[in-house]
Amino acid sequence: MAENTQGTRPRIFASPGRYVQGRDALARLGELLAPLGRRPLLLADDTVRGLTEPVLGPAFDKAGLPLVFERFEGLPTRAEIERVARVLSEGDHDVVVGLGGGTAIDTAKAAGEDAGVPWVSAATVASTDAPTSALSVVYTEDGGFESYRFYDRNPALVVVDTGFVAAAPARFLAAGVGDALATWIEARAVERAHAENMVGGVPTRSGTALARLSWDILWESAPAALEAVEHDLVTPDVEAVVEANTLLSGLGFESGGLAAAHAVHDGLTAVEQTHHLAHGEKVNIGSLTQLVLEGAPAGEVDRFAEFTAGLGLPTTLTEAGLGDADDATLDTVVAAATAPEETIHNLA
Incomplete structure (x- = not known):
């Protein structure tokens, strides 16, 4: 540590x-x-x-x-x-x-x-x-x-x-949820490791708390918000999720810090097979990866996978385009995700 x-x-x-x-x-x-x-x-x-x-x-x-x-x-x-x-x-x-x-x-x-x-x-x-x-x-x-x-x-x-x-297509909002759910997963890891946030300092309590608030709102409101935007409706759930995706996640990731989820995203961009995925969709694969790296309880990993899959987010390498990837392709992803400058090193 x-x-x-x-x-x-x-x-x-x-x-x-x-x-x-x-x-x-x-x-x-x-x-x-x-x-x-x-x-x-x-x-x-x-x-x-x-x-x-x-x-x-x-x-x-x-x-x-x-x-x-x-x-x-x-x-x-x-x-x-x-x-x-x-x-x-x-x-x-x-x-x-x-x-x-x-x-x-x-x-x-x-x-x-x-x-x-x-x-x-x-x-x-x-x-x-x-x-x-x-x-x-x-x-x-x-x-x-x-x-x-x-x-x-x-x-x-x-x-x-x-x-x-x-x-806009509901997939865009779902991708934002994938990006924003990572905010708390990463901010709490940065806090545990006493690592730096994205603006070169120790995370403030407010930055970490806003990351958690984003997480809580999304678990409560994301399913209903996605259903609403399928019908082009602006509802209180939509307003809440937009705030969580944009303001709370933005403040939370920057002032709370990033860890493995976004580093895995960066690694996934290094191979052509994943280019069909939106940013937040790749981040969701990264969030699951980070939970496994941290040794999170199987129940927590399963609950996260089931919740995000229900929102239409990818949770497997096959969905990411890497189901048949050879070792060289996976090595390319790993090398990019673990580069010395990557945020994965903020894990304890």
């Missing part, structure tokens, strides 16, 4: 400047952006632009802001980040908005950092806890995990429109 040196290390808690969640929240984006800049750039793929432009046009007109989109090419790679940063600088934009899911949001953060402008997360799905955090996951051109990129500030603003979340 790591030496207990908490007395010599600071406790650090990180959070975005403001968080706004609810049905029609995107209709307020113009007024919320106005104090941050007068020439925003919205980074979104074609699908997200088509869905949101009818709402954002009137909102930006009312706020007196120009509505300028930049097409997102699909992955937060180094090349895409550099390209968007150039667009920001050449267009004299003073704030960048990542609009859509986690990959667009992570790209906007990195490009905003490079261009020296504030960044905003505007989520239309609740599939990851990326929107609130001060880091991006950077991928290789072929979709493999490359690195985490850290910043000294969080998004200035996070907006999550639950109307759009409910209208």
Whole structure:
């Protein structure tokens, strides 16, 4: 177990400047952006632009802001980040908005950092806890995990429109649940090992408690929320799960810390067979792996597997695309998951 040196290390808690969640929240984006800049750039793929432009046009007109989109090419790679940063600088934009899911949001953060402008997360799905955090996951051109990129500030603003979340395929919300359930599993492991969180300090009690709160909400509300979004409904359970997936999990993983679940996710991205899985779906395999590594009681492992399988999340290597994988493929996953810089080493 790591030496207990908490007395010599600071406790650090990180959070975005403001968080706004609810049905029609995107209709307020113009007024919320106005104090941050007068020439925003919205980074979104074609699908997200088509869905949101009818709402954002009137909102930006009312706020007196120009509505300028930049097409997102699909992955937060180094090349895409550099390209968007150039667009920001050449267009004299003073704030960048990542609009859509986690990959667009992570790209906007990195490009905003490079261009020296504030960044905003505007989520239309609740599939990851990326929107609130001060880091991006950077991928290789072929979709493999490359690195985490850290910043000294969080998004200035996070907006999550639950109307759009409910209208999106239920698989996106389920993937967010898979990502968020790992938050408590990992935060409690970091606490046990006296390891550091994602912002370079000892986890605060609030960060760890928010991770646990996310877990509790999901066990209570996730099944009903997924049933509701199958019918495009925004219910109290949907609002609760969106908050757990986005705000509570985001604060919990960043200030509580990561361990093996996300490291296994990173390892799974190293092989092509798993590229059909969403981020949170791979994380769910990682959560089960961590529970086994920790020697959790069989009943706890079984209960978690049954609960997440009921939500449509993968719980086996076969579902991950690795049922027939040879030793060389599995060795590639293991090598990436246990790389020296990986968070798996935060396990006691």
